[in-house]
Amino acid sequence: MKLSRLFTKTEKETPKDETSVNAQLLEQAGFVYKNNSGIYTYLPLGWRTLNKINAIIREEMNALGATELLMPTLVNKRYWEASERWDVDVMYKLKDETGHEFGLGWTHEEVITEIAKRYVQSYKDLPFSAYQIQSKFRNEARAKSGILRGREFLMKDLYSFHRDEADLQRFYQDVLNSYLKVFQRLGLDAYVTEASGGAFTKEYTHEFQVLSEAGEDTIFYCEKCRYSQNKEITNLPQGGKCPKCDGTINVGKSIEVGNIFRLGTRFSKAFNLNFVDEKGESKPIVMGSYGIGPSRVMGTLAEVFHDKSGLLWPESVAPFKVYLIALDGAAKEAAKIYQRLWDHGVEVLYDDRDDKGAGEKFADADLIGLPIRVIVSSKTLKEKSVEVKRRGKPGMELVPVKDIGKTLEK
Amino acid sequence: MKLSRLFTKTEKETPKDETSVNAQLLEQAGFVYKNNSGIYTYLPLGWRTLNKINAIIREEMNALGATELLMPTLVNKRYWEASERWDVDVMYKLKDETGHEFGLGWTHEEVITEIAKRYVQSYKDLPFSAYQIQSKFRNEARAKSGILRGREFLMKDLYSFHRDEADLQRFYQDVLNSYLKVFQRLGLDAYVTEASGGAFTKEYTHEFQVLSEAGEDTIFYCEKCRYSQNKEITNLPQGGKCPKCDGTINVGKSIEVGNIFRLGTRFSKAFNLNFVDEKGESKPIVMGSYGIGPSRVMGTLAEVFHDKSGLLWPESVAPFKVYLIALDGAAKEAAKIYQRLWDHGVEVLYDDRDDKGAGEKFADADLIGLPIRVIVSSKTLKEKSVEVKRRGKPGMELVPVKDIGKTLEK
Structure with missing residues (x-):
């Protein structure tokens, strides 16, 4: 492509209203345009990089056997009420003139569970998995990290459906490996980090964390065996011995570029999503949920790969070679x-x-x-x-x- | 792909809550799932077809020299106020806790004009054109036509920027020809139909209309020379002689699958988007705006290509061959x-x-x-x-x- 066709230009000065390195560099180089705090346009260069990131993610999701679809942004109140998430702080809500209320999709467990209910009845219909890549919305109180934490951002969300915990566990491990491959192809060195399962599971869940001073998380990690825990849950000793090998535990700020969750039956029970097994018994379906934020990945790449002169894209995601x-x-x-x-x-x-x-x-x-x-x-x-x-x-x-x-x- | 991986299934019965043929067939065949009136999930089969439609559109937009980007869905009130469109009925609006107000993007003239203001100063920066493919939102009072008129729908919107009306006219004609090529590749027989320019231009604007009983428009058209006018503006005599050739004027219901607009300086004046010409004079930029709705195209294909047993996809857009x-x-x-x-x-x-x-x-x-x-x-x-x-x-x-x-x- 000829530069003239891009229509955007680089800027001589660092944008004054940006405090994060990723937004400063990406705006100055003409990859993004800030429309409002936490809300960006992806300009032609940025959109090309995002599409390369998306293409790598799609390849690996398809290799898992997952199939792609697109769910709505306007998610009716009934969905959020069924799962008791209507009162989530970060959800943008709106009401139309006829009184219908919607939350703008910030995640889609509810919608995919209702859809699955139409098509899944028998153990023969399981397991399956489906994903989408879509703009998501979160009304963040502070949006100062450029495209690392946007109010409108791109998300790849994958959902999986299983007959039991054992099958979920098998797929969960497949996704974990798939994510490592995704981040490797993206040029990012991601630590698989144990974190709290929150409301969904008593077991640890896993985050994919990339070391960066721009990160909002802190991880305790072993460089040698790559064991890692989020500060929020850890008892690991900084500078002490790794419990898994003879390495040393370091501490660093990090960016969460992906996460994987065992949802169990939290959503299938809320929506009565059951299947009938070989014996004719009806059982709740066991689910998992797995996210990667392509726009946050782009911001992370800008944070990790730059020098005083500008950006340094890995070839796999550079807008051009x-x-x-x-x-x-x-x-x-x-x-x-x-x-x-x-x-x-x-x-x-x-x-x-x-x-x-x-x-x-x-x-x-x-x-x-x-x-x-x-x-x-x-x-x-x-x-x-x-x-x-x-x-x-x-x-x-x-x-x-x-x-x-x-x-x-x- | 194996059918089992799709996870969706065909349904034996026509869905009871759908009155339009496109939604009945697409839902029964497992292409879409209705989440709410006018709000659909594109299931794996439907998403594949949409991507084929999008790919054809992208190829032709790129051939025009246009470049792709992605603008936000959350469009701040200041944009709509600048163009005096904050009170448009169909816009979904929301206010966050800090009092920021947004309209969900149903079109993006305002946003692209503000962006252009940063990058375009001189006649040397003109002309250029940019497009996106994105979910758009319109709070339609009635949404009974399946995916022909959704509250959330896919839109390809292209915007062009010119130094004068003559250059706009040149590009407008290029887009007209490009759209004819797009619809031909999609298997649709579209009439280029003269229609009212509305608030933007005193000249006619052009719609791309496909004959179908499911359409909300009515066109007067000549099969022989393909001259066509929208009923809203026409004086053509039904059954009478075509003014352009010796053919006969027919009347038929039709679906608007695309439209092209000469915007003139409506938005550049609202946003003070000017350029400096060779003589150092500052002048407002002349703009055009051009839309195709990929989801409406999919609905139109379902309306046009089906028989009593089901759908009949043209090969160019079939989810599989x-x-x-x-x-x-x-x-x-x-x-x-x-x-x-x-x-x-x-x-x-x-x-x-x-x-x-x-x-x-x-x-x-x-x-x-x-x-x-x-x-x-x-x-x-x-x-x-x-x-x-x-x-x-x-x-x-x-x-x-x-x-x-x-x-x-x-």
């Missing part, structure tokens, strides 16, 4: 290279602005943070080469123009 | 064919239920309405063949098992 710059009259050759790279399946953002100098283009390339910068200049074209530089790595290399497609297609 | 059925002990061979078809890139839904008879499977195949039904039975396997039948077409053909991939990959 290559930032292409033409210098001093090399525009014609650059346009050819642009086309050649796309022909090789390399996603290129071409800085085609003719009223900007080299310094400004280099600064924007660093700020936007694509993995590879390619510079086409008359100087290196004399050697039939272009300059290739990896973002955040020292040095550069000259690559012959004729090899540029093959070299960068990976 | 092939419905695969194994009869009398041919399951093992069917599983092989299932894999072979996927290897050839053919999307297959495999009815792997072992507790259902042939009659029930045939009925479900017709109801769900995939373009091709493949039956694997021991009878035809003796001739090393399977039975291939096109939905809605008479007769069937025997295709050798070894050729099935190549034959159906198209």
Whole structure:
């Protein structure tokens, strides 16, 4: 894509009304636009990155055997009353003129449980799992962490349905492994962290925590065996010995990028969601619920991968792989290279602005943070080469123009 | 995909609380689930079809040079006040505890105009266009048309920005042609229909209307040259001569599947969105706005393409291409064919239920309405063949098992 088509621009100054690093960088680089506190537009660059994050999540959810659907944002009061969650503080509520009341979906256990009731009757219909990726809404009292804690944010929510706790446990473990794979592909080093099961289960539940000073959580963790507990529940000794290995327990602030819950029969009982087993006995279905926030993931990536010049996207989620710059009259050759790279399946953002100098283009390339910068200049074209530089790595290399497609297609 | 993984089921009876054909068929076949009047869940089959519709729309929007983004659902009162649309009847409104008021996005001219204000200053920044595909909200007084008129529905909204009316007119014509291509690819025969420009323009605007008894509009149209006007503005004589050719004017009910608007400077003036031209003069930007409702398109397809046995999806939007059925002990061979078809890139839904008879499977195949039904039975396997039948077409053909991939990959 040509830069001119994006229509957004980088900004010279850090936005004044943002206090979090992720929002400062993402706004300055033209990935997001703040409409209100906690409410953002995902601009073309940000939307491309979010779609890459979503695509990775979808692949791994589908590999679990889950199927995708889309539930409504307008969730009628009757759903929340059935589960006794109508009075949840963070829910945005509205009433229409005919008196119908809705809560804006911040989670969908209630809706999916009612839907399952229509289709699931027998043990033969179990297990199954379904997920969606959707804007969710939470009326956060404070929304100062940029897109780490938005009032409107993207969520992937997966729900699973089982005949008994043992089958839930099997799937729960599958999801845990699937999530580790998701975060690994996203370039994030996530600790599987024990946390309180809250109202749903007496057992621990698991959070996926990424170490970052921007985080609102604190985890106690062992770097060696990766055992980890949330501060809220832990008795682990800071600086002491790990109970699982001979490592040492560290403490750090962290961002919760995912969580998995054993819901048990909390919702199936509220909605009378039962199944008939082989003996003809009716039993409540056992459920699980599993979340990843793609927009929070994008914010986490910005927090974890940046330097003083700007963002440094992992290749798997970069909006484009290559930032292409033409210098001093090399525009014609650059346009050819642009086309050649796309022909090789390399996603290129071409800085085609003719009223900007080299310094400004280099600064924007660093700020936007694509993995590879390619510079086409008359100087290196004399050697039939272009300059290739990896973002955040020292040095550069000259690559012959004729090899540029093959070299960068990976 | 195996049918068991969908988790939804077809229903024997037409749902009693639906009066529209699209909702009756789509609910019975397991494409949608009605949560409330005008509020639906898109179940896995429906979500797949919607994604195919969205993919076609995206391709054509990208071909126009438009770029995709995602704007918020929570649109602050200040936006609607700036354009004097806070009192629009159909807008769902809410107020949070701190007194912030929002309207749920039913259109996004205001938001995109404010965003453009940050990035567009010069004639060099023009023209550009941006679009999104998003759930939108309208508090319809009556929502009796299934997914043709939802309170929550999917919308593709495109906005364009120009230096003058002439450039808007050029792009408006490009969008008109692009929309015709979209609807053609979707299998819909849409009439470009002149309609009132409303508050935005004194000129006609254009609607894309598909003839259907389920429609809420009425158009006067010429089959021969395809000239068409909305009843609301027309003086054309029913049964009389077409003013553009020697054809005859017919009248019919129709569904509006898209519309395109010349907004002029209505919103740029409200938000002081100006640009500086070559002479240094500041001028308001001229805008256009263009909509297609993917969920309404899905409803229209159901209205237009069905028979007494069920749905008949055009191949471009069918959730799968092939419905695969194994009869009398041919399951093992069917599983092989299932894999072979996927290897050839053919999307297959495999009815792997072992507790259902042939009659029930045939009925479900017709109801769900995939373009091709493949039956694997021991009878035809003796001739090393399977039975291939096109939905809605008479007769069937025997295709050798070894050729099935190549034959159906198209």
